[in-house]
Amino acid sequence: MCGICGFVSRARPDFDTDAALARMTARLVHRGPDADGAWVGEGVWLGHRRLNIIDLEGGVQPMANEDGTVVTSYNGEVYNHEALRAGLEAKGHVFRTQADTEALVHLWEELGVETPSELQGMFAFAIWDAQKETLFLARDRMGQKPLYYAETREGLAFASELTSLMEHPSVGRDIDPVSLRRYLLFDSIPSPGTLLKGVRKLEPGTWLLWRRSGDTRQARYWDITFPPKDQRAPPLPEAEEQLRSLLSESTGMRLMSDVPLGVFLSGGIDSSAVVAAMRDHRDGPDIQSFSIGFEDPSFDETAHAKTVAQHFGTTHRHKTLTPSVMLDKLPAIMGRLDEPLADGSLIPTYLLSEFTREHVTVALGGDGGDELNLGYQTFQAHKVAQWYGRLPGLLRGAMDGAVRRLPVNHDNISFDYKAKQMVKGMAFHPMHRHFVWIGALTPAEQRPLLSGDLLAAAGDDDVFSIIDSHAARCAPRDSFDLLTYLYSKLYMCDDILTKVDRASMMHSLEVRSPFLDPPLVEFLTSLPTNYKLRGMKMKYLLRRAYRKDLPKHILARPKKGFGVPIARWLRGELRQWTEDLLHADDHLRALGLEPEGVHALLREHLDGVRDHRKALWSIIVLLLWYDMNLRV
Secondary structure, eight states, X not given: XXXXXXXXXXXXXXXXXXXXXXXXXXXXXXXXXXXXXXXXXXXXXXXXXXXXXXXXXXXXXXXXXXXXXXXXXXXXXXXXXXXXXXXXXXXXXXXXXXXXXXXXXXXXXXXXXXXXXXXXEEEEEEEEETTTTEEEEEEOSSOOSOOEEXXXXXXXXXXXXXXXXXXXXXXOOOBOHHHHHHHHHHSSOOTTOOSBTTEEEOOTTEEEEEETTSOEEEEEOOOOOOOOTTOOOOOHHHHHHHHHHHHHHHHHHTTOOSSOEEEEOOSSHHHHHHHHHHTTTSOGGGOEEEEEEESSTTTOOHHHHHHHHHHHTOEEEEEEEOHHHHHHHHHXXXXXXXXXXXXXXXXXXXXXXXXXXXXXXXXXXXXXXXXXXXXXXXXXHHHHHHHHTTSOHHHHHXXXXXXXXXXXXXXXXXXHHHHHHHHHHTTSOTTTHHHXXXXXXXXXXXXXXXXXXXXXXXXXXXXXXXXXXXXXXOOOSSHHHHXXXXXXXXXXXXXXXHHHHHHHHTTTOEEEOGGGOHXXXXXXXXXXXXXTEETTEESHHHHXXXXXXXXXXXXXXXXXXXXXXXXXXXXXXXXXXXXXXXXXXXXXXXXXXXXXHHHHHHHHHHTTXXXXXXXXXXXXXXXXXXXXXXXX
């Protein structure tokens, strides 16, 4: 993996361009500790930080074609680069390195804006074409690698991370009120928005073309699609074999590396299936697997990870984390967080990445398995909600009241927490309620916490409109297809993949996701719902496909998640720190937050009246990010 940045200009900038590029590049050192590079042309500045994975000596960037008219700064892995290379060499292109980067410049010479469509992998890159005077930006299909950009008074600037882009003198630092409200609902900021006005994320499967002559345009080169309703599914045995074949092929491609490689192993079905697929290509002892656990048994999964590791004979390492260790790491994590992300599992993901990086440079993971195989408990809740919504009003009212009176339990995904979230979400549109279930603060819950000016600038409708805009692009066969699409766009991309990318790259660790290989994604989205969610049994086909490979109790395990005991921390080890932070009223007001509302939320949680873990953590992360990046 690497970090990229740069900018282009139509007129001579009125700032020190070399210094600006150096600052932008320096902010990305954790993404590429092995080397840095810069390329400067007429009105063009490209920066790069490199993490050596393939062709350790030859893959220096930015990289140009033979005559220097096409230059790229690239972050990612293109797994089909050898096949691309063979085709390009047959057309007369001359390669000087073994790096996958070089395929990009030659492919651009052949295909132009069609280049990303030929790439199988995870990537974000910029290509400058001197003859056409264009800058081309592109991002991979599922959004595994980040890319931010901003149109400036001189032209356009881009970077792998928001904090790098903020080093450009023409990028503003004003808060975007709509994005802030969406953050308080989603726990992350949905693409293409960011917390800053005028700064955007390039969406997954999308490219942008900037011309010095004056225009900028974008296009979507790929999207998740579903077949017609009348298309027949393959028989289950055939689907099982196809799933196994595609996951094995995808995993094999992701073993490409000139540096040590391992796998994250939680003991869940997704990571266990990835280890099973690795066994198709490597012997057990040659597979290095890694897991971390917690002293709190409601959060710990190490016993299951050890079972899978022993089953396949992997070289397994694990570490048990105490609350004090995790709390000690909080300043480092928050100090390097690129933009606000309130997913508490960022903390264990950071620690797992730190532990794994002590032994390997690349790790495989199971990300994407839940979204594409209907593996979240909220998909089961969607079925329950359809039944619950048909109950007589009086009965529903009585049940709602009983749920709200349940005593607060701070265990991981406790019954009372799930039941209360379920009832809260029932007041919303069926597609909106999912993000109420997994998110922090509904628009109504936000109002006491936000200033009148911020509320006026970003109405309630704007909070959910991003869901509606995604839904309008989707042509589903049923509501579960639509949920697959929405979770992939809004939760997987901007929460899960962002979390994994940032946490791993803080330690210069590359993480690869076999479930996100385009052929496998397209196969899974072609299957009917009852192949993935049969009755209330989640990941039905995936479990069937690996029933002979995995221990029975691993196949039967319910979804657990990768959480941390934030609710308890806020009332225990983090109490004084939390109270001090949330009583910094000037900082709250600077973000458009009302101190009185935030204080009331905190009191209810500390007194055990309500469980506000997600809401409070969202505000805490927002304040920490503001203090470290925006406060003067």
